Amino acid sequence: xxxxxxxxFYLHGMHVILLQVLRKLLKFYGQVNMKIYVIADIExxxxxxxxxxxxxxxxxxxxxxxxxxxxxxxxxxAALHAGAEEVYVNDFHGNGLNLLSDALPREVMVxxxxxxxxxxxxxxxxxFSGVVMLGVHARTGTxxxxxxxxxxxxLSFEIFGQPVGEFDVLALLAGExxxxxxxxxxxxxxxxQASTNLPSTPGVIxxxxxxxxxxxxxxxxxxxxxxxxxxxxxxxxxxxxxxxQISGPVQLKIRVCDVLLSSRLEWIPGLKKIDDVSFEFAGxxxxxxxxxxxxxxxxxEAKF
Ligand SMILES: [Zn+2]
Numbered sequence: 001x002x003x004x005x006x007x008x009f010y011l012h013g014m015h016v017i018l019l020q021v022l023r024k025l026l027k028f029y030g031q032v033n034m035k036i037y038v039i040a041d042i043e044x045x046x047x048x049x050x051x052x053x054x055x056x057x058x059x060x061x062x063x064x065x066x067x068x069x070x071x072x073x074x075x076x077x078a079a080l081h082a083g084a085e086e087v088y089v090n091d092f093h094g095n096g097l098n099l100l101s102d103a104l105p106r107e108v109m110v111x112x113x114x115x116x117x118x119x120x121x122x123x124x125x126x127x128f129s130g131v132v133m134l135g136v137h138a139r140t141g142t143x144x145x146x147x148x149x150x151x152x153x154x155l156s157f158e159i160f161g162q163p164v165g166e167f168d169v170l171a172l173l174a175g176e177x178x179x180x181x182x183x184x185x186x187x188x189x190x191x192x193q194a195s196t197n198l199p200s201t202p203g204v205i206x207x208x209x210x211x212x213x214x215x216x217x218x219x220x221x222x223x224x225x226x227x228x229x230x231x232x233x234x235x236x237x238x239x240x241x242x243x244x245q246i247s248g249p250v251q252l253k254i255r256v257c258d259v260l261l262s263s264r265l266e267w268i269p270g271l272k273k274i275d276d277v278s279f280e281f282a283g284x285x286x287x288x289x290x291x292x293x294x295x296x297x298x299x300x301e302a303k304f
Contacts, residue, residue: 034235035086035128036079037179039120039170042068042093043147044135044186046206046223049215051147055094067220068093068135069100071206074224075132075183076108078231084129092120093135118287119294120166121173130182130238131174132231135206138190139165140257145189146209151297154261158253159246159289167194168244169293172286175244182234182241185227187215200241202230250289254279254296264299268292 042054045068053064076087087108091099095114104110116122124131138145140156150157150165157164159172167190171181184194185204195203204226207215234241256262256277265271270292271279283289 034084036084036130036132037124037128038075038089038132038134039092040072040089041135042098043137044190044206045071046220047217049146050213065098068098069103070224071134071227072099073104074227075134075231076105078228080105080107082232082235120170124174124177126177128179131179132183133167133170133181134185136167136184136186136190138193139163142189144209146187146215148212151293152301154257154300155297156255157293160251165193168197169290171198171244172246173290176286178243180241180243182238183231197244202234204230248285250283250286252281252283252289261300265296
């Protein structure tokens with residue numbers, strides 16, 4: 001690595017460490033501004049078991065987005081009550097226009113809209129104290145997970161040979177900024193998968209999966225209560241939760257479910273074809289990996 005690049009890398013690493021030390025000192029003296037970043041998805045919300053509930057013009061979607069907004073509200077209120085000064089919510093599902101934001105506390109800022117530069121983690125930086133992942137779903141191809149997919153149900157991904165879902169990628173992206181995932185909610189299968197990489201993160205099961213389109217669901221009010229309780233607890237133990245970590249270069253494997261879609265990925269420079277349905281990519285960091293995954297999913301989902 002040339003000296004100039006090494007110096008930039010070193011300085012970048014140093015500034016993150018210095019920022020962390022400074023935050024800890026300020027926190028000790030009661031001066032820190034606690035900021036929480038909530039990434040919200042709809043598939044893992046209480047009562048959602050079918051893709052008919054995740055978009056479109058039907059009453060099913062309207063009911064689902066109401067519960068989605070109630071669960072986001074519960075987390076935001078609890079975070080503010082427990083001492084957070086700022087809460088950002090990323091409306092991460094579909095076109096990013098699902099949240100009924102007038103139901104949220106006035107202090108909350110909402111990131112809305114689709115095709116953003118870095119969907120899922122826009123504006124997430126080292127100044128945040130913790131990330132909440134709300135309404136997560138299992139990875140593509142998960143037997144027994146509710147509406148399982150990883151950006152697309154036509155693609156599955158591995159990082160360093162381990163299967164990854166959206167929650168793994170988002171946790172690693174936050175980890176690159178030294179921000180821990182302090183709370184996660186979703187169906188029982190998704191939480192079982194997430195616990196591998198996030199062993200110390202408190203979790204709230206919103207429903208018990210009994211198939212890709214079926215679950216044993218708790219009362220929506222009960223889920224909101226659990227989210228409030230666990231959010232308060234998460235803020236109390238925030239310093240004991242370690243950020244997820246990975247060091248680059250990051251090895252990614254991509255598999256398409258249908259050979260017809262393979263040719264679309266062949267258009268992407270830097271992807272190495274392994275066989276008819278598999279590709280490899282080496283990314284500098286998780287930011288590069290996440291951008292590629294999101295790009296591949298957009299390509300295979302595009303209608304021509
Ligand atoms: Zn979604």
